[in-house]
Amino acid sequence: MKKLKVLWLSALSCNGNTHAFFNYPNLEYFLENFEFIYHPVIDSEYSLEDIVSKEIQCDILLVEGSVSKEFTRADVPILKIIKKYAKKVRKIVSVGTCASYGGIFKNGAYKDVTGLFFDEEKEIDILQEFRYKAINISGCPVHPDILVNTLFAIKQELKLKLDNLLRPKEYYAYSIHNGCTRNEYFEYKVDNHKFGELEGCMFYEHGCQAPFTHGSCNKILWNEVNSKTRAGLPCMGCTEPSFPRENLFSTKKNMGIPQELPLGVNKRTYLTLAGITKAFTIERLQKKLIDD
Amino acid sequence: MIKLIEKIEGEATLDFNFKDEKIEFVDIKFNSTRGIENILKGKNALDALVINPRVCGICGHAHLIATVKALESCYDDLKISKKAEIIRELTLNFELIHNHFKWFYLTLFPLFGFKQEVLKASYASQIMGKAIATFGGQYPHTSYAIVGGVVCEVTSMDIVKINSYIDETIKFFERNVIDVDVEKFILCDNVEMALKSKGDLAKILQIIYEKEWVELGKSYDRFIVFGKNSYFKSGKSHKTRISKNLPYEYVKEEQNKSSFAKNVSFKDKYYEVGPLSRAMLKRIPLIKDAHRRYGDSILSRILARVCEIAQLLNHSKSLLKELDLSEASYIEPQIDISKVSASGVGAVEAARGSLIHKVSLEEGIIKNYEIITPTQWNLAGGSRENQGISQKAMVGLKDEKIAELVFKTFDVCSVCTTH
Numbered sequence: 110m111k112k113l114k115v116l117w118l119s120a121l122s123c124n125g126n127t128h129a130f131f132n133y134p135n136l137e138y139f140l141e142n143f144e145f146i147y148h149p150v151i152d153s154e155y156s157l158e159d160i161v162s163k164e165i166q167c168d169i170l171l172v173e174g175s176v177s178k179e180f181t182r183a184d185v186p187i188l189k190i191i192k193k194y195a196k197k198v199r200k201i202v203s204v205g206t207c208a209s210y211g212g213i214f215k216n217g218a219y220k221d222v223t224g225l226f227f228d229e230e231k232e233i234d235i236l237q238e239f240r241y242k243a244i245n246i247s248g249c250p251v252h253p254d255i256l257v258n259t260l261f262a263i264k265q266e267l268k269l270k271l272d273n274l275l276r277p278k279e280y281y282a283y284s285i286h287n288g289c290t291r292n293e294y295f296e297y298k299v300d301n302h303k304f305g306e307l308e309g310c311m312f313y314e315h316g317c318q319a320p321f322t323h324g325s326c327n328k329i330l331w332n333e334v335n336s337k338t339r340a341g342l343p344c345m346g347c348t349e350p351s352f353p354r355e356n357l358f359s360t361k362k363n364m365g366i367p368q369e370l371p372l373g374v375n376k377r378t379y380l381t382l383a384g385i386t387k388a389f390t391i392e393r394l395q396k397k398l399i400d401d
Numbered sequence: 402m403i404k405l406i407e408k409i410e411g412e413a414t415l416d417f418n419f420k421d422e423k424i425e426f427v428d429i430k431f432n433s434t435r436g437i438e439n440i441l442k443g444k445n446a447l448d449a450l451v452i453n454p455r456v457c458g459i460c461g462h463a464h465l466i467a468t469v470k471a472l473e474s475c476y477d478d479l480k481i482s483k484k485a486e487i488i489r490e491l492t493l494n495f496e497l498i499h500n501h502f503k504w505f506y507l508t509l510f511p512l513f514g515f516k517q518e519v520l521k522a523s524y525a526s527q528i529m530g531k532a533i534a535t536f537g538g539q540y541p542h543t544s545y546a547i548v549g550g551v552v553c554e555v556t557s558m559d560i561v562k563i564n565s566y567i568d569e570t571i572k573f574f575e576r577n578v579i580d581v582d583v584e585k586f587i588l589c590d591n592v593e594m595a596l597k598s599k600g601d602l603a604k605i606l607q608i609i610y611e612k613e614w615v616e617l618g619k620s621y622d623r624f625i626v627f628g629k630n631s632y633f634k635s636g637k638s639h640k641t642r643i644s645k646n647l648p649y650e651y652v653k654e655e656q657n658k659s660s661f662a663k664n665v666s667f668k669d670k671y672y673e674v675g676p677l678s679r680a681m682l683k684r685i686p687l688i689k690d691a692h693r694r695y696g697d698s699i700l701s702r703i704l705a706r707v708c709e710i711a712q713l714l715n716h717s718k719s720l721l722k723e724l725d726l727s728e729a730s731y732i733e734p735q736i737d738i739s740k741v742s743a744s745g746v747g748a749v750e751a752a753r754g755s756l757i758h759k760v761s762l763e764e765g766i767i768k769n770y771e772i773i774t775p776t777q778w779n780l781a782g783g784s785r786e787n788q789g790i791s792q793k794a795m796v797g798l799k800d801e802k803i804a805e806l807v808f809k810t811f812d813v814c815s816v817c818t819t820h
Contacts, residue, residue, distance in 0.1 A: 132527050305554055326539070337545075
């Protein structure tokens with residue numbers, strides 16, 4: 110079996126995507142199909158100095174972390190390294206929200222911090238000529254299934270449908286809300302959520318962004334066992350260009366109505382719907398699910 | 402001789418200065434920083450719970466727990482249930498174990514001429530990730546510990562599941578790393594006994610003996626531990642003298658001219674942090690024996706990190722038994738954080754050593770935030786007259802490859818060091 114050669118570059122990052130990738134359950138199968146010419150943690154044939162000084166054959170470029178003109182790796186500007194390999198590879202995959210949209214380090218130590226092809230939602234042109242081979246797999250960190258399956262899709266030359274922010278629709282057409290175990294509470298507007306409980310929806314008071322965030326956290330689950338919202342933590346919207354917003358644990362409201370509504374829902378419809386569903390009093394949603 | 406050291410959660414350069422063919426001084430440089438402390442300024446206090454795990458991809462959970470402790474210490478009388486305390490301690494233990502496995506199989510193994518064991522590293526660390534996610538929703542980068550407790554509710558089925566994750570990890574550890582029962586290993590008080598097994602640990606120890614590296618990598622023999630919980634003891638020790646009093650005022654952070662990493666010292670002295678320091682304070686029999694014979698050498702350092710896997714797995718099992726599910730996971734603070742103006746400090750033991758977060762709040766807004774990471778202690782770039790812990794450990798060596806080995810026994814984390 111011919112292995113595809115992959116270069117994993119770390120730009121301005123915390124290495125969170127590197128470690129999320131390690132949680133891919135079938136790493137052995139992955140490594141039978143792909144070979145890292147360089148990876149931030151896994152041993153590779155080439156060193157970082159080789160990568161920046163030579164031109165090594167490569168099929169896919171993965172970039173983790175946001176970029177800035179000032180940022181270097183092994184004394185070479187990261188954008189120069191990216192451009193060198195961008196020319197050669199089949200696809201450029203921005204791994205995580207930093208590489209996709211700029212992410213958390215935008216207000217940090219470097220100037221002009223952006224993603225590879227976007228500055229938040231705005232398209233930028235530093236790598237414009239390579240845009241046709243770009244895929245963004247956002248998330249802070251990215252889910253390992255999304256990363257690995259995207260790479261297999263590239264290997265199998267599948268035509269991936271991307272959304273307008275260049276994310277594969279098969280993972281990002283969903284909302285995080287989809288598959289949340291607290292959905293009944295949302296549907297019937299039971300907003301009695303308290304931290305440390307299995308019950309209640311966090312959309313109304315605790316800043317949960319799941320209904321308007323694109324992603325599959327509740328469909329494919331984290332570490333194969335759970336998700337933030339299932340555990341009782343609001344969705345922080347980490348797959349979106351707006352991550353991180355501010356005041357993450359409370360819901361911004363205008364006249365009692367959440368400012369951000371579920372994807373595709375207008376305010377008037379929402380109010381009508383809320384009025385009807387609130388009329389239900391569903392006993393089992395008013396009490397503890399397990400203990401009493 | 403300048404050497405680029407990579408695959409240490411980022412990169413560093415070591416500039417080796419030789420005199421008479423021996424290393425006389427090593428200048429340690431980190432070439433970038435992300436400025437997390439600045440990012441936090443002006444933000445709502447609770448947002449730090451989301452931002453701070455992003456200091457580091459491999460030990461972000463320790464940053465979460467240090468953050469929540471720092472914020473909670475801004476309150477006068479905040480109540481936390483025992484249940485929430487135990488759950489936080491468990492997830493932190495799981496992260497430490499996860500880190501130690503990765504260090505052992507990804508970093509350490511190749512330094513002794515073996516192939517990197519990616520699959521062994523990921524097998525064990527993944528189970529620990531599942532255990533954290535069962536409580537915290539996901540790993541890495543959860544923010545499940547919040548001011549007042551934890552967001553999750555735990556059922557008896559969760560406990561069953563987490564118990565099985567611990568057992569599975571113990572089995573893996575016994576079969577692969579130590580080749581003996583965990584209980585026996587914990588009671589072992591003799592380095593020679595640890596040498597005799599067929600496990601992966603013994604393979605490395607045997608090489609250390611064969612190559613006569615037993616005294617390699619000695620530093621000042623000064624240890625410090627700030628994080629305290631049901632298992633770790635805080636205090637400092639110099640050789641065998643222990644003192645328990647560690648006022649934070651004596652912890653000093655200093656800019657380093659040639660690097661983005663700041664140095665950190667206690668009463669102007671550099672101290673080693675990490676598993677060896679913790680074992681010294683806890684007086685772990687096997688590590689005491691190693692230290693008595695070989696001091697703060699790489700042998701003691703490696704043994705302490707591996708030994709801690711056994712201790713933490715064992716301790717986590719008993720912690721799990723103590724969980725009282727009838728308690729609340731979260732107790733809402735009496736005062737909303739938006740009304741709090743105060744300063745606080747939180748310290749925890751992360752995989753690589755003591756991690757300290759300091760915060761000052763004005764009506765719930767972060768005015769100042771300071772993070773002091775373990776590798777800032779161990780990798781402090783001191784002067785020739787007053788060298789840092791790892792600098793001192795490399796002095797006198799003839800070969801920079803061996804110096805790299807010594808350097809990496811501190812489990813270097815570049816992203817944490819610079820944050």
